[in-house]
Amino acid sequence: MQAYNQITNQRKGGSKMTTYKVLIVGGGTAGITVAAQLKKRLKAGEIAIVEPSTKHYYQPLWTLVGGGIFPKEKSEREEKDYIPDGVEWIQARVTEFYPEKNAVLTDKHGEIGYEYLVVCPGIQINWHLVKGLKESLGKNGVCSNYAYETVESTWENIRNLNEGIAVFxxxxxxxxxxxxxxxxxxxxxxxxxxxxxxxxxxxxxxxxMPSIFSVKKYADALMRHCQQTGIETLFKHNLVEIRPEKKEAIFINLDTQQELVQPY
Structure with a gap:
């Protein structure tokens, strides 16, 4: 498949830089969906997706994996099977953006140009910003649905808890x-x-967050559900530390900056 166009990048001493009509950064559900829609209007080779991973994860399923309804393997697919026909897959990571010359820099394929750029690489999870979290994941009663490697531990904790405090x-x-x-x-x-x-x-x-949901109509309904099921709620308290040896979660009141020690 031929790329949409090639232009000479004078900054690289005359080397060629491949450019696409549409370049999409990120090959998750968002990037693939955008590519699938745009390819109906453009020619083969005019769209490219930059995505380093060989695996595609349907992340919404992880809630149900954590709830014991599906195995995590059901959420994993081969990335190549979801790249739309006629769309090029550049298996690399974007490291820099150069909007002044309509280009991005990748870790494996140098600079790639574009006429239009779609940026949807997803959200990076900064486990390290909560002290003690990264090293506790998957053990000591600490779990998360937000990674393929950790989601199974959520179900293990839920099904093995017979008494105590479950903190979400x-x-x-x-x-x-x-x-x-x-x-x-x-x-x-x-x-x-x-x-x-x-x-x-x-x-x-x-x-x-200041409330359970940003839209009052739905927030009211969700709060009624919590009241009916006996789920205790507390807002404007941010998790800042986990003390696994004591089984304590430390929160900061975002209004007063006071510390709350919550056993779990």
Whole structure:
């Protein structure tokens, strides 16, 4: 397949830089969907996706993996099987953007030019910003639905908890699927109830956000559900540290900066 065009990049001493009519950074669901729609209007070879991973993950399924409904393998596919026909796949990572010359720099294929750029690489998860989190994931009762490598531990913790405190958290920063943290709380609460453990387990949802949902109509409905099921809620409290040896989660009140020590 021939690229849309090639231009001479004088900064590279006359070497050729491949350029596309549309260049998409990120080959997740968003990038693939954009490519699939645009290819109906453009010619083969005019669109390229820059994506380093050989695997494609349907991440919305991870909530149900964490809830014990699906195995995580169901969410994993080969990236090559989802690149639309007529769209080129550049298996590389974008390291720099050069908007002044309509180009990006990649780690494996040098500079790539474009007429139009779509940026959808996803959100990087900064585990290290919560002290003690990265080294505790998958053990010490600490789990997360936000990575393929850790999602199974959520279900292990839920099904093995017979009594105690189950704490579900949401940060005050942008995350993939803002509803994810509360959805797994609802699934866990339901599992505890159906298996006769609910009266021995306290379920808490602690969020750094100001409310359970940004739209009042839906926030009201969700708060009613929490009240009906006995899920305790606390807002404007951000998780900043995990002390696995004590099984404590440390939160900061975003209004007062006071520390809250929450056992789990």
């Amino acid at each position: 958290t949401q940060p005050n920063t942008p995350i993939k699927c803002g509803g994810g943290p509360q959805k797994i709380a609802y699934l866990a609460e339901d599992y505890f109830r159906l298996n006769g453990r609910r009266d021995r387990i306290v379920v808490k949802f602690i969020s750094g």
